[in-house]
Amino acid sequence: DARVTQTPRHKVTEMGQEVTMRCQPILGHNTVFWYRQTMMQGLELLAYFRNRAPLDDSGMPKDRFSAEMPDATLATLKIQPSEPRDSAVYFCASGFIAGSRDQPQHFGDGTRLSIL
Amino acid sequence: AQSVTQLDSQVPVFEEAPVELRCNYSSSVSVYLFWYVQYPNQGLQLLLKYLSGSTLVKGINGFEAEFNKSQTSFHLRKPSVHISDTAEYFCAVSAAGGGNKLTFGTGTQLKVEL
Numbered sequence: 001d002a003r004v005t006q007t008p009r010h011k012v013t014e015m016g017q018e019v020t021m022r023c024q025p026i027l028g029h030n031t032v033f034w035y036r037q038t039m040m041q042g043l044e045l046l047a048y049f050r051n052r053a054p055l056d057d058s059g060m061p062k063d064r065f066s067a068e069m070p071d072a073t074l075a076t077l078k079i080q081p082s083e084p085r086d087s088a089v090y091f092c093a094s095g096f097i098a099g100s101r102d103q104p105q106h107f108g109d110g111t112r113l114s115i116l
Numbered sequence: 117a118q119s120v121t122q123l124d125s126q127v128p129v130f131e132e133a134p135v136e137l138r139c140n141y142s143s144s145v146s147v148y149l150f151w152y153v154q155y156p157n158q159g160l161q162l163l164l165k166y167l168s169g170s171t172l173v174k175g176i177n178g179f180e181a182e183f184n185k186s187q188t189s190f191h192l193r194k195p196s197v198h199i200s201d202t203a204e205y206f207c208a209v210s211a212a213g214g215g216n217k218l219t220f221g222t223g224t225q226l227k228v229e230l
Contacts, residue, residue: 004159031216043206043220056217091159095216104150105216107159 002026004108006092012114018080021111023092024073032075033105034060034067035091043091049075050097082115089113118143118209122221129197130229137192137224139181139207146212149190151181154204154223163205166190167212177201202228 005024013019025032033048047057052069060067064083069075079086089112093105119142129135141147148167152160164175171183181192190207207221 033218042222045217045219048217093160097216103216104162104165105218107152107161109157109159112157 002106004092004094004106006090006108006111008111009109010112010114012116013082014116015083016081017115018078019082019086019113019115021077021090021092021113023075023077023094023108025075025092025094026106027073029094029096029106031095031097031105032069033093033095034075034077035093037089037091037110038087046077046090082113084115087113087115118147118211118219120207120209120219120221122207122224124224125222126225126227128227128229131199132196134195135193135197135201135226137205137207137226139190139192139221141188141190141207141209143188143209143211148210148212149181149183150208150210150218151175151179151190151192152206152208152220153177154206156203160206163192197226197228199228199230201226 007022031050034046036044046060047067049069066078089110091110093107095105096103121140150165151163153163154160163179164173166173166183174180179194204223204225206223208218210218
């Protein structure tokens with residue numbers, strides 16, 4: 001089965017450090033999503049891309065978060081500088097959109113981030 | 117914009133008993149509806165989806181859901197649960213043709229007991 005791969009699975013770092021999370025979407029998928037999951041807020045959409053172009057990043061704190069797709073096989077989410085309130089599980093998901101047909105998103109196993 | 121309400125945050129049930137997890141949505145446009153399951157320390161896995169056609173949708177692991185447009189509901193059901201069904205279940209909605217952007221409910225923790 002094709003899978004969305006996220007690295008690292010776990011990250012513990014100190015406040016102020018830069019954090020980079022990576023995602024390899026399923027080959028052939030043209031849409032990539034970044035979500036954050038916390039107990040308090042549940043699942044929040046941070047940003048998403050179509051054909052590597054950012055379509056919506058309104059859910060992302062712009063001052064410290066950035067998301068990019070350097071190529072079709074890699075999406076990155078960076079936090080600089082990191083803060084304790086960024087501690088959460090970050091999920092990447094990918095899907096395929098063709099015309100008006102929406103295909104379900106497939107999720108990776110997430111990056112569990114702890115900022116001390 | 118769309119919204120999803122999962123009224124039950126936790127549902128305890130005995131093994132082999134039936135279960136229903138409730139989901140109601142709100143939208144001013146046509147929608148697609150999804151149920152995802154999340155096991156501990158894992159990502160979300162698609163259980164089933166409604167895009168169009170028959171309102172009764174069957175998914176993996178013996179789950180099914182019924183789309184009710186008049187009641188704006190998409191409840192998830194299983195006639196006989198197993199211990200391995202213990203997990204968190206998320207209902208999600210997207211605008212039909214809206215580019216797959218999902219809005220999730222807050223989740224329902226299903227706990228199956230012996």
